[in-house]
Amino acid sequence: MTTMQDAVLDRETIGRVDVHDQLTDVLAIPEHLRDALWKVESAGLELWDSPGGLVVAGMGVSAQGGALAQAALGDTASRPILAARAYGLPPWTQPDTTVLCASYSGNTEETLACFEAAGALGAPRVVATSGGRLASLARQENVPVIPVAGGLQPRSAVAYLTVAALEVAAICGAGPRITTDIDVAAEHLESLVTEWGPDAPEDSLAKSLARSLAGSTPVVTGAGLTAPLAWRWKTQLNENAQVMAFAGELPEIDHNEIAGWHGAAEQGRFSALFLEDSDTHPRIRDRVDLTEQLIRDQATSTHRVQSLGTTPVERVFSLVLLGDLVSLYLAVLRGVDPTPVDVVARLNSELAAR
Numbered sequence: 001m002t003t004m005q006d007a008v009l010d011r012e013t014i015g016r017v018d019v020h021d022q023l024t025d026v027l028a029i030p031e032h033l034r035d036a037l038w039k040v041e042s043a044g045l046e047l048w049d050s051p052g053g054l055v056v057a058g059m060g061v062s063a064q065g066g067a068l069a070q071a072a073l074g075d076t077a078s079r080p081i082l083a084a085r086a087y088g089l090p091p092w093t094q095p096d097t098t099v100l101c102a103s104y105s106g107n108t109e110e111t112l113a114c115f116e117a118a119g120a121l122g123a124p125r126v127v128a129t130s131g132g133r134l135a136s137l138a139r140q141e142n143v144p145v146i147p148v149a150g151g152l153q154p155r156s157a158v159a160y161l162t163v164a165a166l167e168v169a170a171i172c173g174a175g176p177r178i179t180t181d182i183d184v185a186a187e188h189l190e191s192l193v194t195e196w197g198p199d200a201p202e203d204s205l206a207k208s209l210a211r212s213l214a215g216s217t218p219v220v221t222g223a224g225l226t227a228p229l230a231w232r233w234k235t236q237l238n239e240n241a242q243v244m245a246f247a248g249e250l251p252e253i254d255h256n257e258i259a260g261w262h263g264a265a266e267q268g269r270f271s272a273l274f275l276e277d278s279d280t281h282p283r284i285r286d287r288v289d290l291t292e293q294l295i296r297d298q299a300t301s302t303h304r305v306q307s308l309g310t311t312p313v314e315r316v317f318s319l320v321l322l323g324d325l326v327s328l329y330l331a332v333l334r335g336v337d338p339t340p341v342d343v344v345a346r347l348n349s350e351l352a353a354r
Contacts, residue, residue, distance in 0.1 A: 040164060054100060064158060066083040102129070106132020125144075128165075219245070225277045229320065271299055
């Protein structure tokens with residue numbers, strides 16, 4: 001691995017490292033939001049009522065789509081919207097609970113198991129996928145399929161999978177329909193692409209954050225709307241930049257993790273990021289102030305990152321875009337192609353052989 005920590009983060013430099021051009025997919029998130037709405041419409045779903053709410057069964061970005069949808073709906077959700085990241089559904093799932101089985105590849109074995117479990121239960125099912133076995137099974141059993149654009153890395157399909165969860169939530173009565181907010185968010189993100197993208201100044205927020213995180217282990221903390229976004233940042237740092245990173249949530253970390261910072265400098269170089277939102281509870285703001293103050297001496301750097309936008313969808317996706325760019329820029333600074341995740345492919349291959 002060749003480190004490039006002093007490199008200029010322009011398109012030419014990025015292109016030399018990002019040989020599979022993941023940058024284009026990150027910059028296309030605004031268009032992905034718009035295309036995702038069209039793809040849900042193409043599935044021809046009709047309204048139904050699910051008093052038991054919505055379970056989003058998936059792994060990785062597919063589960064993230066459900067969590068980000070829940071954050072975007074917030075208090076407007078009228079029924080539970082929860083993720084199932086396992087080989088089975090939550091035990092409280094009932095025949096009146098809609099199950100959205102989401103798998104970008106369509107071959108995620110945990111999601112396939114949930115698809116079968118929901119069918120045995122008699123729960124309404126919807127599938128969101130780009131193909132694979134899940135799409136084939138769904139069509140055999142007359143389960144509606146929301147198509148997801150192919151040719152992406154699964155983690156780059158976050159807009160498609162979030163919109164699928166938002167729209168299914170509205171269709172089954174778990175939340176309001178917010179298609180206008182999604183369109184507005186796409187327009188808002190286009191301006192942020194200009195502000196944070198590769199053509200932005202070298203001291204732009206995304207590039208500066210990537211440089212500050214270089215050589216450290218990022219610890220990302222969220223609260224409320226930003227809690228699932230902290231997890232998104234963690235996983236993007238893991239996969240794109242191929243570094244260890246951790247995610248936590250306030251106020252919980254103030255009851256345990258904060259004590260671990262006491263010895264952090266002895267164990268390695270740890271940086272702290274706090275993802276904040278305009279709708280954060282006032283006491284959480286106080287906790288961020290105090291937590292940052294108390295851990296600062298043990299951290300290589302601390303950062304407070306604010307979501308941008310008026311609506312929850314805008315604010316959620318502002319942090320999705322920023323985190324994706326930061327992780328990609330950090331990959332470039334490390335001289336790491338952000339696309340391949342060979343160890344994940346190897347694990348899945350070896351699992352399939354057992």
